[in-house]
Amino acid sequence: METVERIVLAMAELMRRQGYAATGINQLVEVSGAPTGSIYHHFKGGKPAVAAAALRQTGAVYIELLPLLLDPYDDLATGVEAAFAQAAEDMETTGWANLCPVGTVTGEIADTVPELREVAAEVIAHWVDEGTRYFVGRGLSDTDARSAIYALVSALEGAFILARGQRSREPLHAAGKATAAYFATMSARIRTQVPEPGSSAGR
């Protein structure tokens, strides 16, 4: 594995477990196996620069899960509920691991590390753009699609925190049921609406 990749993966893993503030360069050296000089050679900005790269890479991987999880389901609401249930199972089998360091790190650093807050905003905007495009492809209107991805990510990030706090699948199951109910109301609109000429509905 390339040195840069090892450094970024180690930072993502450390932030997932203990957040941004608790993670120091010494620990990053230890976990990545890359010497301090190498870290600063590749990341002139030091720790915040490595963290930025880790958030960008983690964020890019996460949004690719959306089609993988939902494509198998003709009914979006059913797919959404199954995706939350899968997340609950993944958390329990990994000892309630933090499935999304982007969310927890964003909450931690939003007021204190402006350059990382901007990277988090960029990652979230990418999720929203990709998610909107995906749900438009599944037949939702632009407005519904954008609300849908925001609602899905909000419910998921919040339920991750509650599930980690309580070491319980219940928050994810409840959030999944609620988000699925919302998707069902939007799907009902697809079935009853007359598509506008030239609209992007259907795929």
Added chain:
Amino acid sequence: METVERIVLAMAELMRRQGYAATGINQLVEVSGAPTGSIYHHFKGGKPAVAAAALRQTGAVYIELLPLLLDPYDDLATGVEAAFAQAAEDMETTGWANLCPVGTVTGEIADTVPELREVAAEVIAHWVDEGTRYFVGRGLSDTDARSAIYALVSALEGAFILARGQRSREPLHAAGKATAAYFATMSARIRTQVPEPGSSAGR
């Protein structure tokens, strides 16, 4: 203000802004105005003990907002959407302040500070118990009420993070709309169901 109260409030304020790991006893001395000896006198366990008290107190205050925000609305779904809109406005007017340090701190410390993770679990369980009781009082079944409070808190905590990251009201508005749509499906069940004899529906 009592010394203990000043220490706890200062800790809550510091954790809201910068999380748990970044907050040191020296800073707590500075912000609370209480000397180090006084902090350890009142909190033998030091920083994690002060943080535990701050999470418990903040958590207790938050759940009291639920009836205050929803009682004015005959329709729960309308009330839920309004509550998310109010949270969005409060965040923007406070410069995207962290409205709930419990959520961000739980995400940060769940893997690293076991005694604080247990306190977070206790605070969340209290929210769920109180919220379930409240929604049963508003006519939901026990099962629906428990799902409802989990879904509401998940959506709110997740949307807080996205809103802070993006400095935008949009995540909270979308999460509010989605959560309201879920509540509307439960309210529809109230209207169509025949109450069981001795059930606690209605208030």
